[in-house]
Amino acid sequence: xxxxxxxxxxxxxxxxxxxxxxxxxxxxxPFGLSEAQFNVLQVLQDADDQLSQRELSDILIVxxxxxxxxxxxxxxxxxxxxxxxxxxxxxxxxxxxxxxxRLWRQANAAYVQAIxxxxxxxxxxxxxxxxxxxPVMERSAHALELELAAAE
Amino acid sequence: xxxxxxxxxxxxxxxxxxxxxxxxxxxxxPFGLSEAQFNVLQVLQDADDQLSQRELSDILIVxxxxxxxxxxxxxxxxxxxxxxxxxxxxxxxxxxxxxxxRLWRQANAAYVQAIxxxxxxxxxxxxxxxxxxxPVMERSAHALELELAAAE
DNA sequence: ACTAAACTGTTGACATATCATCTATTGGTT
DNA sequence: AACCAATAGATGATATGTCAACAGTTTAGT
Numbered sequence: 600x601x602x603x604x605x606x607x608x609x610x611x612x613x614x615x616x617x618x619x620x621x622x623x624x625x626x627x628x629p630f631g632l633s634e635a636q637f638n639v640l641q642v643l644q645d646a647d648d649q650l651s652q653r654e655l656s657d658i659l660i661v662x663x664x665x666x667x668x669x670x671x672x673x674x675x676x677x678x679x680x681x682x683x684x685x686x687x688x689x690x691x692x693x694x695x696x697x698x699x700x701r702l703w704r705q706a707n708a709a710y711v712q713a714i715x716x717x718x719x720x721x722x723x724x725x726x727x728x729x730x731x732x733x734p735v736m737e738r739s740a741h742a743l744e745l746e747l748a749a750a751e
Numbered sequence: 752x753x754x755x756x757x758x759x760x761x762x763x764x765x766x767x768x769x770x771x772x773x774x775x776x777x778x779x780x781p782f783g784l785s786e787a788q789f790n791v792l793q794v795l796q797d798a799d800d801q802l803s804q805r806e807l808s809d810i811l812i813v814x815x816x817x818x819x820x821x822x823x824x825x826x827x828x829x830x831x832x833x834x835x836x837x838x839x840x841x842x843x844x845x846x847x848x849x850x851x852x853r854l855w856r857q858a859n860a861a862y863v864q865a866i867x868x869x870x871x872x873x874x875x876x877x878x879x880x881x882x883x884x885x886p887v888m889e890r891s892a893h894a895l896e897l898e899l900a901a902a903e
Numbered sequence: 904a905c906t907a908a909a910c911t912g913t914t915g916a917c918a919t920a921t922c923a924t925c926t927a928t929t930g931g932t933t
Numbered sequence: 934a935a936c937c938a939a940t941a942g943a944t945g946a947t948a949t950g951t952c953a954a955c956a957g958t959t960t961a962g963t
Binding site for chain 2: 603604605606607608609611612613614615616617618619620621622624625626660711713714715716717718719720721723725726727728729730732733734735736737738739740741743744747748
């Protein structure tokens with residue numbers, strides 16, 4: 600079967616991402632965390648608890664409605680809490696709890712270790728080269744998505 | 752803040768894959784197809800209708816149980832049909848219908864065109880370089896997944 | 904100041920995914 | 934032949950994701 604290199608690139612990218620996500624599920628499972636929940640912890644940690652659900656959905660690039668249930672479950676687990684957003688009665692300010700911060704620290708350590716494992720067979724030059732190229736394709740994909748969405 | 756090049760690589764890979772999947776959702780939507788359903792059509796097309804649900808799940812790297820609902824919906828849409836597997840009363844042989852084959856042809860044309868769009872800013876050398884590196888990381892991720900799954 | 908538009912979060916319908924568990928078969932060992 | 938482990942597919946619980954529609958708030962334009 601003759602395969603166009605561009606098609607191969609797209610297939611390889613999605614395929615590698617799937618493998619990474621499947622492995623990360625195993626990494627996070629001992630902590631009772633999903634990939635999506637780890638991302639929320641990560642983003643909140645980086646942002647110093649200043650985020651509304653809308654900002655979370657923008658950063659994580661998922662629908663607003665998705666954040667509702669995600670934060671519901673994480674709040675029930677006492678890893679985050681919703682507080683009223685000062686000056687806007689529509690919105691919440693989502694904050695890590697001390698438990699959430701502790702969990703992030705542990706899960707992140709395991710995550711960093713796992714990343715070292717999955718990149719051990721790559722040279723620094725390869726890592727940098729791929730890291731430079733992929734965002735170019737990502738931007739094109741995003742532009743295409745917006746264009747097709749607007750054409751509805 | 753992400754600074755380690757290896758972490759950046761993983762983030763960029765997953766992020767690019769997400770952008771590709773979101774764009775492909777737009778590409779397939781006019782056909783009433785999801786990404787997962789397109790993949791089923793693609794695999795069946797390549798395999799000349801010789802696949803059981805187990806083989807589909809192995810190729811697509813998803814759980815067996817996932818295939819049940821996927822094929823249920825696609826059979827209801829009359830794109831595929833289940834036939835008894837000769838010599839094994841537990842299994843089915845899943846086949847494309849003429850409608851399914853026609854749909855695959857149209858959706859694939861749109862898909863190929865979309866891929867040309869998202870890779871237009873990359874040089875052939877970049878495309879080949881990334882396509883060579885990503886499978887190495889994918890194999891490491893898969894090995895890690897298996898190792899962690901076995902450790903339960 | 905008022906109205907219309909835009910925005911935030913929630914809800915419900917649905918698709919996709921995992922996982923554990925079930926039934927029915929198949930196949931290998933003794 | 935009889936038994937028992939492995940396999941194929943289905944099912945139900947749960948999580949994540951989209952999308953459309955809604956209520957309540959905020960903001961912009963006149």
